[in-house]
Amino acid sequence: MEKLKDALDFRDFSRAEQVGFTIFSIFLLLFPWLGAGSFVKAVMIQFLLFSLFGMGWNTVGGYGGQVELGKAQYVGIGAYTVALTMVWWKIPFWVSMPMGILLAVGYSFMIGYPLFRLKGHYFAIATIATSLVLQDIFANWKLVGAAKGIELPIHDHPDFLYMQFKSDTYYYYFIMVLFYVAIFYMNWFRRSKLGYQLRMIKDDEDAAESLGIDTRWCKIKAYSIASAFVAVGGGFMAVYNLYIDPVSVMDLDLSIKIALMAMLGGAGSLWGPTIGAAFLVPLDRFLGSWLGGHGGLIGLDFMIYAMLIMVVSAYQPRGIWGIIEQFRRKGS
Amino acid sequence: MAFLEISNIVKNFGGLVANNNVSFQIEQGEIIGLIGPNGAGKTTLFNCIVGYYKPDSGKVIFKEKDITGLRPFDTNRAGIGRTFQVMTVTTGMSVIENVMVGAFCRTDDRHTAQSEASEVLNFLGLESVKEYHLNELPIAMQRKVGLARTLATKPELLMLDEVASGLNRTETDELVLLLRRLNAEKGVTLILIEHIMEMVMSVSHRVIVLDYGEKIAEGLPGEIVKNEDVIKAYLGEKYAKSH
Ligand SMILES: Nc1ncnc2c1ncn2[C@@H]1O[C@H](COP(=O)(O)OP(=O)(O)O)[C@@H](O)[C@H]1O
Ligand SMILES: [Mg+2]
Numbered sequence: 001m002e003k004l005k006d007a008l009d010f011r012d013f014s015r016a017e018q019v020g021f022t023i024f025s026i027f028l029l030l031f032p033w034l035g036a037g038s039f040v041k042a043v044m045i046q047f048l049l050f051s052l053f054g055m056g057w058n059t060v061g062g063y064g065g066q067v068e069l070g071k072a073q074y075v076g077i078g079a080y081t082v083a084l085t086m087v088w089w090k091i092p093f094w095v096s097m098p099m100g101i102l103l104a105v106g107y108s109f110m111i112g113y114p115l116f117r118l119k120g121h122y123f124a125i126a127t128i129a130t131s132l133v134l135q136d137i138f139a140n141w142k143l144v145g146a147a148k149g150i151e152l153p154i155h156d157h158p159d160f161l162y163m164q165f166k167s168d169t170y171y172y173y174f175i176m177v178l179f180y181v182a183i184f185y186m187n188w189f190r191r192s193k194l195g196y197q198l199r200m201i202k203d204d205e206d207a208a209e210s211l212g213i214d215t216r217w218c219k220i221k222a223y224s225i226a227s228a229f230v231a232v233g234g235g236f237m238a239v240y241n242l243y244i245d246p247v248s249v250m251d252l253d254l255s256i257k258i259a260l261m262a263m264l265g266g267a268g269s270l271w272g273p274t275i276g277a278a279f280l281v282p283l284d285r286f287l288g289s290w291l292g293g294h295g296g297l298i299g300l301d302f303m304i305y306a307m308l309i310m311v312v313s314a315y316q317p318r319g320i321w322g323i324i325e326q327f328r329r330k331g332s
Numbered sequence: 333m334a335f336l337e338i339s340n341i342v343k344n345f346g347g348l349v350a351n352n353n354v355s356f357q358i359e360q361g362e363i364i365g366l367i368g369p370n371g372a373g374k375t376t377l378f379n380c381i382v383g384y385y386k387p388d389s390g391k392v393i394f395k396e397k398d399i400t401g402l403r404p405f406d407t408n409r410a411g412i413g414r415t416f417q418v419m420t421v422t423t424g425m426s427v428i429e430n431v432m433v434g435a436f437c438r439t440d441d442r443h444t445a446q447s448e449a450s451e452v453l454n455f456l457g458l459e460s461v462k463e464y465h466l467n468e469l470p471i472a473m474q475r476k477v478g479l480a481r482t483l484a485t486k487p488e489l490l491m492l493d494e495v496a497s498g499l500n501r502t503e504t505d506e507l508v509l510l511l512r513r514l515n516a517e518k519g520v521t522l523i524l525i526e527h528i529m530e531m532v533m534s535v536s537h538r539v540i541v542l543d544y545g546e547k548i549a550e551g552l553p554g555e556i557v558k559n560e561d562v563i564k565a566y567l568g569e570k571y572a573k574s575h
Contacts, residue, residue: 014467017386018458029431043544133569190443192442193436193440193442193445196429196432196433196436196445197428197433197436199424199433200425200430200433202424203420203421203422203423203424203425205414205421206384206404207416207419207420207478207481208405208422208433209384209403209404209405209408210405210408210413210414210415210416210482211405211406211434211436211437211481211482211484211485212405212409212434212438212485213405213407213433213437214403214406215405268424277360
C-alpha cells in the first residue's frame with residue numbers, strides 16, 4: 001500500500017515537470033484519435049516500447065551506473081517464450097508472458113552472479129559476450145527455428161487471450177499501459193532502498209560497501225529487475241510483429257539502442273529513457289528507411305550511434321536530462 | 333573478552349610490509365588514538381580490520397566473533413563504521429541522500445531513513461548544507477558528511493581516518509566535543525587515526541603508535557608523549573622532511 005502511494009506520488013518533481021508529464025499523458029491517451037497514419041502509429045508504438053526497455057536498463061545501468069550492453073538477450077527470452085509456447089502448446093499470452101519474465105529473471109540471476117564479479121569495461125564487454133552467445137545458440141538451434149526464426153499462428157478473429165488484433169490501436173494502448181506501469185514502478189524505485197543504494201554504488205563503490213551495502217548483490221537484484229522489464233517488451237514484440245528471429249530480438253544492435261536511448265536521455269533519471277527514446281526512435285526509423293534506399297551506406301546508422309555514445313559519455317554522462325538539471329541548479 | 337581484539341596482523345604489498353605483527357585489544361567505550369608518521373600503516377590497518385584488505389595473517393575478533401576477511405559491508409552490519417581519509421568527490425547525490433544511504437543500512441523504510449538522516453545531520457550541524465552535493469562543499473565539510481553517513485549506520489565501533497585534517501582550530505575543538513558526546517551519550521567506541529599529535533592526545537583515553545608497520549608503543553597519552561621510540565619516530569620524520 002505504502003509502495004503504491006509512493007509510486008503514484010510525483011510531488012517532489014517541479015511544477016514544470018508535473019505539467020509536462022500531464023500534457024504528455026493526455027497526448028498519449030488521445031494519440032490514436034489524432035488521425036496519424038500507420039507509419040506514425042508504428043513509430044509511436046516503437047517509442048513506447050523502447051521507453052519501457054530504457055526504463056528497465058536504467059535500474060542497473062542508470063541508477064547503478066553499470067553500463068550494460070546485453071539487454072537484447074532478455075528481449076529474446078521474453079519474445080521466444082511467448083512465441084514458442086504459443087506455437088507448441090497454444091499457451092495464451094497472459095500465461096506465457098509471466099513465464100517469460102520468470103525465465104528472464106532466473107537466467108539473469110544465473111549469469112548476473114559471475115557477471116558482477118567484473119567491473120567497468122570488463123563488465124560491459126562481458127554483457128555483450130553473453131548476449132552474443134545466446135543469440136548464436138538460438139541461431140543454430142533447430143528446435144527453436146534456428147536462424148529462420150518463428151512465425152506466430154495468425155488468428156482469424158481478434159483474440160485478447162493471444163493478444164491478436166487487427167488494428168494497431170489495441171497494441172498501442174497495450175504498450176501504453178505497460179509504459180505507465182513502468183513509469184509508476186520506476187517512480188517508486190528511485191526512492192526505494194535499492195534505488196538509493198544503487199546511486200551510492202554508482203557514486204563511490206568503496207563508500208557503499210562501508211555503509212553496509214552488499215554491492216554485488218544489489219547490482220544482481222537491479223539487473224534482474226531490468227531483465228524482467230525487458231522480457232515484457234520482448235513478449236510484446238512477439239505478438240505485435242507475429243514473427244521473431246535471432247536478429248530481430250537478440251541482436252547487439254538492439255542492446256546498444258536500449259542503452260543508448262537511456263544514456264542519451266538521462267541515465268539515472270525517471271524521464272531520461274523516455275526522452276532518449278523520443279529522440280532516437282524517430283531518428284532510427286528515418287535512418288532505417290533512408291539507408292534502405294542507399295545500399296552503400298549500410299552501417300552508417302551504427303557509426304552515428306557509436307558517436308552519440310562517445311559524445312554523451314565524454315561531455316554529459318547524465319544525458320539531455322543532465323543538461324536540463326544543470327541549468328536548473330545554476331538558476332536556483 | 334575484549335570488544336575488539338586484533339592479533340598478529342600482517343599485511344604485505346609486494347616487498348613492502350605495511351603491517352607487521354600488529355596486536356592490540358580495545359574495550360567497549362574506549363577512545364583510542366592510532367598515531368604514527370605518514371606511511372606507518374595506519375590506514376592499511378583500518379582496511380584490514382573492516383575488510384577492504386585481507387590480512388596475510390592474523391585475526392580480527394569483534395564482540396567475540398571472528399570477522400577476519402569478511403567483506404566491508406558485513407563488518408559494517410556487524411557494527412563497525414569507518415570513514416575514509418580521502419573522500420571521493422561525487423556529484424550524484426545530495427548530502428542528505430548520502431546520509432540516508434547510511435540509514436538504509438538498518439531500515440527498509442524511506443521515511444525512517446529520512447528522519448534518521450536529518451537527526452544525524454542536526455547532531456553534526458550539517459542541516460544547512462543538506463541539499464548540497466559533495467563537490468560543492470569544502471574538503472573538511474566533505475569529511476564531515478563522510479562521518480555523518482557512517483554514523484547513520486549506527487556503528488558501535490567507529491573508526492575515523494584523519495577526520496580532523498584540514499580543520500582549523502575552532503573546527504577541531506568542535507569536532508573533539510562532538511566525538512566526546514558521541515562516546516559519552518551514545519556509547520560509541522572510537523578509534524581515531526590522526527596525524528596531528530595534539531588533538532589525539534586531548535581526546536584519547538589510550539594511544540597506540542605505529543611506525544614502519546609495527547606497533548612501537550601503547551599507553552596513556554601522558555606516557556606516549558614521553559616515550560623515546562615515539563619521539564624518535566616523529567623526529568625522524570621531521571628530519572627527513574627538512575632535507
Ligand atoms: N594498496 C596499496 N598498494 C601498495 N602499497 C600500499 C597500498 N596501500 C598502502 N600502501 C603502502 O603501505 C604503506 C602504509 O600506508 P598507509 O597504511 O596508507 O599509511 P598511513 O595511513 O599510516 O599513512 C605505505 O608505504 C604505502 O605506500
Ligand atoms: Mg592514512
